[in-house]
Amino acid sequence: MSAHAITREASLERDTSAETAVRHALRDIALGRMVVLVDDLSPEHGSCLVMATEFVTGKHVNAMTREAGGMICLALTSERCEQLELKPMVGRNENARGTAFMATIDAREGVTTGASAADQAHTMLVAIDPSSTRSDIVMAGCVHPLRGRPGGVLERCAHTEASIDLVRLAGCRPAATICGVQNDDGAVAGMLESRAYARRHGLQVVTITDVIALRRLHDRRIQRVVSTAMPTRFGTFSAVGYRSGDGGEHLALVKGQVDGKESVLVHVHRACTTGDVFHARGCTCGERLEAAMRSLEAEGAGVLIYLSSDAPAEALVEQVISELGVASTRVTPTAAPSAGGSCEHLVAGGERERWLDAGSR
Ligand SMILES: [Zn+2]
DSSP: HHHHHHHHHHHOOOOHHHHHHHHHHHHHHHHHHEEEEEESSSSOOEEEEEEGGGGGGGGHHHHHHHHHHEEEEEEEEHHHHHHHHBBBSSSSSOOOOOOOBOEEEEEEESSSSSSSSHHHHHHHHHOOTTTTOGGEEEEEEEEEEEOOOGGGGEEEHHHHHHHHHHHHHHOEEEEEEEEEBBBBTTBBOHHHHHHHHHHHOOOEEEEHHHHHHHEEEEEOOOEEEEEEEETTTTTEEEEEEETTTTSOOEEEESSSSSTSSEEEEEEEEEOOOOITTOOOOTTTHHHHHHHHHHHHHHHOOOOEEEETTOOOHHHHHHHHHTTTOOEEEEEEHHHHHHSSOOOOEEETTTTTTSSSSSSGG
């Protein structure tokens, strides 16, 4: 990466003190420590201790019981809940907040009554072991699993989803052991009390807003996954494939040498299967794509960024340009419409095509 690229990266992650705190929290989680997750969006729900379940021991469970006092739960992804065939705790969930309490569980083997701190930790480890199946657990038991929504904290801003996202972003298996923080009198600890609690115990504090910001950043971050020479009708390009944190795949066609170059020709094209592949009448995407490739070939150097249809263009384009080491760009006029909005061809009512982006017609 060039120095220029690093500056770009830094501006993407604006280094504020809140972000430093989050980074420290991620490091602590990766080391098997607990952090305090504060619900700053709905403060009445208080805060909870969070740790990556893969590190949980009886000592941790005991410490949570004694030092935090709330209910200890095992936050699992919906995928994991399905693998273990966990059942919802009740048929019709009337929980005001929609917390997805699942039927309680114990490990089938390796526990006595299931109730001790060590037994609970063992059950949690069995539940998150990728090789475990339904037959390795029994229902009901002493561990309370919670089912996180598939979209994580971006789908539901609550402790369950935020804790799973947090441990995943720390590089751990996506399962969190959490415990509500209570005051000495048994009341749910408020924001200030939770921060004081964290200071007393030397723990990092993360808010749900922090986790949302972190998720957004992660979802947009791209990684180069492949790079190969690609001869085409229009000339030979090098095709560089990227994957973003949300699983999106993006492609850059690079012509010639662009690393460190000023005023590089850049086209941004948003994928439009109907136009790009089938050359459907009524959309000019395919033509614009071909024109872009021709112009890069004629210029002898430049980049065509091909974005998946629903990708957030601005952040991705900036990252791809940085990653390629381009010093400065010259965006072509034809890039504007396809970068601004996608030309989506939605079939409404089975027949009628709707053109969302009038500008691309
Ligand atoms: Zn189109």
